[in-house]
Amino acid sequence: MNTSFIPYGKQDINQADIDAVVEVLKSDFLTQGPKVPAFEQAIKDYCDVEYALAVNSATSALHIACLSLGLGEGDWLWTTPITFVASANCGLYCGARIDFVDIDPKTYNISVEKLAEKLAIAKQENRLPKVVVPVHLTGQVCEMDKIRELSKQYGFYVIEDASHAIGGKYKGKPVGSCEYSDITVFSFHPVKIITTAEGGLCTTNNSKLAEKMELYRSHGITRNPELMTKEPDGSWYYQQIDIGYNYRMTELQAALGVSQMVRLDEFIAVRHALAKRYDELLTSLPVTIPWQHPDSYSGLHLYVIRLKLNEIQKTHKQVFDELRSKNIGVNLHYIPVYSQPYYQQFGFKVEDFSEAEQYYQEAISLPMFSSLTFEQQDVVIATLREVLCV
Numbered sequence: 510m511n512t513s514f515i516p517y518g519k520q521d522i523n524q525a526d527i528d529a530v531v532e533v534l535k536s537d538f539l540t541q542g543p544k545v546p547a548f549e550q551a552i553k554d555y556c557d558v559e560y561a562l563a564v565n566s567a568t569s570a571l572h573i574a575c576l577s578l579g580l581g582e583g584d585w586l587w588t589t590p591i592t593f594v595a596s597a598n599c600g601l602y603c604g605a606r607i608d609f610v611d612i613d614p615k616t617y618n619i620s621v622e623k624l625a626e627k628l629a630i631a632k633q634e635n636r637l638p639k640v641v642v643p644v645h646l647t648g649q650v651c652e653m654d655k656i657r658e659l660s661k662q663y664g665f666y667v668i669e670d671a672s673h674a675i676g677g678k679y680k681g682k683p684v685g686s687c688e689y690s691d692i693t694v695f696s697f698h699p700v701k702i703i704t705t706a707e708g709g710l711c712t713t714n715n716s717k718l719a720e721k722m723e724l725y726r727s728h729g730i731t732r733n734p735e736l737m738t739k740e741p742d743g744s745w746y747y748q749q750i751d752i753g754y755n756y757r758m759t760e761l762q763a764a765l766g767v768s769q770m771v772r773l774d775e776f777i778a779v780r781h782a783l784a785k786r787y788d789e790l791l792t793s794l795p796v797t798i799p800w801q802h803p804d805s806y807s808g809l810h811l812y813v814i815r816l817k818l819n820e821i822q823k824t825h826k827q828v829f830d831e832l833r834s835k836n837i838g839v840n841l842h843y844i845p846v847y848s849q850p851y852y853q854q855f856g857f858k859v860e861d862f863s864e865a866e867q868y869y870q871e872a873i874s875l876p877m878f879s880s881l882t883f884e885q886q887d888v889v890i891a892t893l894r895e896v897l898c899v
């Protein structure tokens with residue numbers, strides 16, 4: 510019998526990670542030292558990108574990404590409804606308005622067809638988005654080539670929310686390379702693929718955007734004389750040339766990040782082995798396994814199944830609750846953002862999001878993390894089989 514709880518996601522910390530953090534604690538810098546640039550360098554090398562800016566969360570990263578693109582009052586930000594609220598909230602922080610594009614029934618990512626349709630209408634109504642945020646749900650990369658084409662055609666910026674997708678690839682290029690976007694954002698929350706406890710990061714190939722994001726993450730303050738409006742008074746001098754925030758990552762977090770990056774490829778390989786096993790072991794059950802777009806090599810943050818409710822005698826909620834009561838830490842990613850109480854004020858209509866609605870009625874995230882053992886995975890499958898009564 511399965512007695513111990515199996516969560517849906519969990520950090521993977523080894524002795525090297527612990528040593529890296531302890532070393533920082535004994536050093537001169539707990540913040541604003543050498544580890545943050547070292548972490549940023551590791552990401553730049555891995556992602557093959559020009560600039561990387563580490564911050565204290567992906568939420569902060571999304572915020573400074575939007576600010577650097579000039580998103581503000583009167584502008585629109587579009588994203589997918591099947592995401593964490595942060596992908597949309599970043600627009601609200603900037604005073605912009607939010608709209609959603611329904612999902613693709615196969616990938617569960619933003620539907621490129623629906624995006625194209627909605628853009629054509631928005632153009633006529635003169636309310637095109639300034640920023641579109643494709644989210645690589647579960648780690649599966651969105652159809653970025655088509656999204657980039659549309660961005661050129663309609664003149665919007667693209668921020669990839671790659672919170673689920675570090676270590677993944679799109680058409681052979683690392684996620685984060687910004688080949689098809691202006692900025693990419695990562696999250697290092699403990700349930701994600703690598704962790705810094707809390708933490709996030711923006712990548713870009715645009716020096717102007719990098720410069721702005723660097724300002725916004727630390728009060729709008731610069732020490733670069735070239736950016737100052739007048740000659741420095743002396744070597745102590747800094748200038749606040751814009752209004753920014755304190756979104757800095759600490760040295761402890763960055764050291765953990767550097768150490769975690771060493772095992773990123775290993776984490777991804779394990780996740781792929783687990784997903785392959787799930788795919789095989791679930792074939793005889795009344796569930797839809799995750800379909801993978803051939804252009805995408807997923808980071809596999811999540812493994813989402815959809816219940817074939819017409820082949821099951823129970824409701825989605827019953828299956829979910831029974832799995833939880835049997836210590837399988839399933840989850841649901843995500844509640845459609847437009848249905849959140851705070852978003853009700855914006856007057857979204859569920860009829861506009863039929864695929865997202867259906868997804869929400871069927872989806873369940875099974876446990877997926879790099880230290881999940883095959884034995885635990887077998888328990889998950891056996892319990893699911895039992896709950897589904899097949």
Ligand SMILES: *Cc1c(COP(=O)(O)O)cnc(C)c1O
Pocket residue numbers: 565566567568569592593595596644670672673695696697698707708709
């Ligand atoms: C986790 C997550 C975020 C927010 O990440 P934080 O680092 O917790 O701020 C944003 N978008 C998506 C898709 C996420 O999964």
